[in-house]
Amino acid sequence: MKVVIPSEMSRMEKRTIQEGFLSEDLLMERAGLAVARGVLALSPFPSSVVAMVGKGNNGADAVVALRHLALKSIKTAAILLYPEGEHSKALSLALKRLSVAQGGRPDGILHFSPQTSIHKLRHASVIIDGILGTGFKGEPANEVLVAIETMNALHVPVLSVDIPTGLDGETGRGEKAVQANRTVTFAFPKWGLLVDPGCRYTGDLVVSDIGLYPSLSFPAPSRQLILPEDMATLLPKRPPSLHKGQAGHLLVWGGSDGKWGAPMLSGLGGQRAGAGLLTLLFPHTGPKTSFFPEQMIRSLPESFSEGLSAIFDNIDVVAMGPGLSPGSEELQISRYVLDEFSGPVVADAGIFDLYRNFPMSLVRSNGAPLILTPHPGEFARYLNLPVSTVLEHSTELLLEWSEKLSAIILLKGYRTIIAAPDGRMTVNMTGSPNMATAGSGDVLTGVISGLLAQGTSPYEAVILSAYLHGLAGAELAKSRSIGILARELADSVGLVLSAAATEMDQSVPHDPWGDILLTRPARPILPTTGGPYEKI
Numbered sequence: 001m002k003v004v005i006p007s008e009m010s011r012m013e014k015r016t017i018q019e020g021f022l023s024e025d026l027l028m029e030r031a032g033l034a035v036a037r038g039v040l041a042l043s044p045f046p047s048s049v050v051a052m053v054g055k056g057n058n059g060a061d062a063v064v065a066l067r068h069l070a071l072k073s074i075k076t077a078a079i080l081l082y083p084e085g086e087h088s089k090a091l092s093l094a095l096k097r098l099s100v101a102q103g104g105r106p107d108g109i110l111h112f113s114p115q116t117s118i119h120k121l122r123h124a125s126v127i128i129d130g131i132l133g134t135g136f137k138g139e140p141a142n143e144v145l146v147a148i149e150t151m152n153a154l155h156v157p158v159l160s161v162d163i164p165t166g167l168d169g170e171t172g173r174g175e176k177a178v179q180a181n182r183t184v185t186f187a188f189p190k191w192g193l194l195v196d197p198g199c200r201y202t203g204d205l206v207v208s209d210i211g212l213y214p215s216l217s218f219p220a221p222s223r224q225l226i227l228p229e230d231m232a233t234l235l236p237k238r239p240p241s242l243h244k245g246q247a248g249h250l251l252v253w254g255g256s257d258g259k260w261g262a263p264m265l266s267g268l269g270g271q272r273a274g275a276g277l278l279t280l281l282f283p284h285t286g287p288k289t290s291f292f293p294e295q296m297i298r299s300l301p302e303s304f305s306e307g308l309s310a311i312f313d314n315i316d317v318v319a320m321g322p323g324l325s326p327g328s329e330e331l332q333i334s335r336y337v338l339d340e341f342s343g344p345v346v347a348d349a350g351i352f353d354l355y356r357n358f359p360m361s362l363v364r365s366n367g368a369p370l371i372l373t374p375h376p377g378e379f380a381r382y383l384n385l386p387v388s389t390v391l392e393h394s395t396e397l398l399l400e401w402s403e404k405l406s407a408i409i410l411l412k413g414y415r416t417i418i419a420a421p422d423g424r425m426t427v428n429m430t431g432s433p434n435m436a437t438a439g440s441g442d443v444l445t446g447v448i449s450g451l452l453a454q455g456t457s458p459y460e461a462v463i464l465s466a467y468l469h470g471l472a473g474a475e476l477a478k479s480r481s482i483g484i485l486a487r488e489l490a491d492s493v494g495l496v497l498s499a500a501a502t503e504m505d506q507s508v509p510h511d512p513w514g515d516i517l518l519t520r521p522a523r524p525i526l527p528t529t530g531g532p533y534e535k536i
């Protein structure tokens with residue numbers, strides 16, 4: 001599903017109005033109705049609904065919603081943060097219409113002050129947050145901050161219009177933002193609503209169609225969210241006559257004393273994702289057998305300077321770094337893999353420590369696909385930045401570094417995000433806290449590599465793996481919400497992948513105008529029964 005940033009949204013609105021012969025009024029009417037429906041979903045029989053109204057069109061949407069509620073005999077009040085002279089034209093008109101619908105009640109439209117508004121707000125069944133929408137830039141002004149704090153201090157359900165006030169729709173940043181119970185967003189989800197930390201403010205996220213013409217706006221999708229229906233095109237095709245030689249040979253290089261399990265788990269992830277053959281490459285001091293008998297071991301020769309090419313002959317994909325500890329030999333081997341090996345390389349864990357003093361050297365001189373899968377701590381060490389900077393600026397850092405390194409970068413987390421050098425980005429919404437266990441990232445490295453080994457193209461392999469890996473954790477959470485082992489996560493990847501492959505054809509028909517509810521379900525579901533979204 002397409003995910004937009006605010007500038008794309010306003011371009012789409014402008015072009016829909018100018019070239020599509022629709023009016024702002026008409027779009028706002030649909031937006032306001034969607035918000036009114038959202039209010040009733042939160043509180044079916046509200047005693048009163050109060051909207052906090054900024055000066056722009058976000059406020060106008062909130063006021064339109066109030067009018068629709070007022071027309072259903074629900075008690076409403078608009079609390080204005082700005083004097084009339086500063087209101088957008090659409091907001092002024094919406095307020096006049098509201099006043100008529102309210103029967104001209106003097107307490108139906110009021111000005112905000114923390115002292116006098118608190119009583120009305122506290123006794124509302126729902127507060128609509130229409131202070132700032134996608135027109136928000138920079139830091140919230142003081143009057144906005146006061147309003148945000150007032151709302152967040154109350155125990156009244158909040159519905160945010162389009163985006164919680166204070167959240168940046170492009171990056172998801174927002175130190176002081178409205179904590180919504182539900183956000184009704186228009187046309188497409190905004191990137192900032194889906195990624196961390198923005199996703200923590202949105203509550204349930206409803207995507208409502210308001211009749212914009214997306215075809216007038218975007219040449220190609222640049223940001224997206226993976227939905228179950230996207231999997232059909234991404235899953236590797238496996239003909240009935242397939243033999244293991246055609247399912248790809250994955251080599252995982254990594255491990256060090258005390259950390260031999262990491263590459264084994266990556267190998268297992270690759271095998272559960274369907275790789276035909278799996279070799280672990282260890283130093284000559286490493287183990288000679290794997291914990292898993294299905295995995296082959298190859299030991300590096302004591303002096304390997306000439307012997308490397310034979311090792312990588314007939315290998316389709318190399319995953320490197322799990323359990324690896326940095327050293328000069330490791331640097332030499334990694335250089336060989338990056339520059340001489342012609343297949344895709346997935347680099348994780350120890351590789352980031354190996355290259356932390358010269359991050360640009362991770363570029364592959366042969367131009368073959370490179371995929372990096374750091375968690376925020378690894379990415380921070382690699383770039384010599386504080387972890388907090390990586391977390392706050394994840395979108396910008398990923399875009400910058402994936403272009404610089406010509407690499408696909410997947411940043412692991414609650415909402416894993418993936419960036420490609422051409423500017424495409426994907427956010428993954430599957431996952432579950434039971435995955436916060438040692439080795440689950442190693443499994444992901446393996447899953448990506450396993451799909452690559454079967455010929456899935458790099459960006460598709462990465463986004464599909466993130467989705468399946470999270471779904472696998474969530475499936476396991478049905479019976480074990482705590483205390484899973486990474487090897488069980490790998491097993492679960494195999495199960496969700498098989499279920500997806502066999503059930504993919506039976507797609508669910510749905511109402512094309514239905515609102516879409518994007519949540520991280522408590523019990524994530526296989527494709528036929530839903531996924532991280534449902535039509536409502």
Ligand SMILES: NC(=O)C1=CN([C@@H]2O[C@H](COP(=O)(O)OP(=O)(O)OC[C@H]3O[C@@H](n4cnc5c(N)ncnc54)[C@H](O)[C@@H]3O)[C@@H](O)[C@H]2O)[C@@H](O)CC1
Binds near residue numbers: 010131137161
């Ligand atoms: N894009 C679309 O297609 C549609 C947009 N609609 C609504 O329009 C909204 C966008 O409307 P606007 O562009 O009027 O923007 P907003 O309503 O988000 O507010 C913009 C106003 O806030 C001020 N502002 C910006 N940053 C601020 C800050 N940090 N502190 C205080 N004030 C700040 C700006 O100066 C401007 O006056 C959307 O979020 C949505 O609710 C809908 O009406 C329907 C269609």
Ligand SMILES: Nc1ncnc2c1ncn2[C@@H]1O[C@H](COP(=O)(O)OP(=O)(O)O)[C@@H](O)[C@H]1O
Binds near residue numbers: 412439470
């Ligand atoms: N609460 C959570 N919600 C979603 N995904 C999670 C959660 N906790 C962990 N994960 C996922 O588990 C994996 C952990 O990876 P990582 O930290 O590299 O583990 P390790 O280094 O032990 O292998 C990542 O893919 C991450 O997205």
Ligand SMILES: [K+]
Binds near residue numbers: 161
């Ligand atoms: K808002």
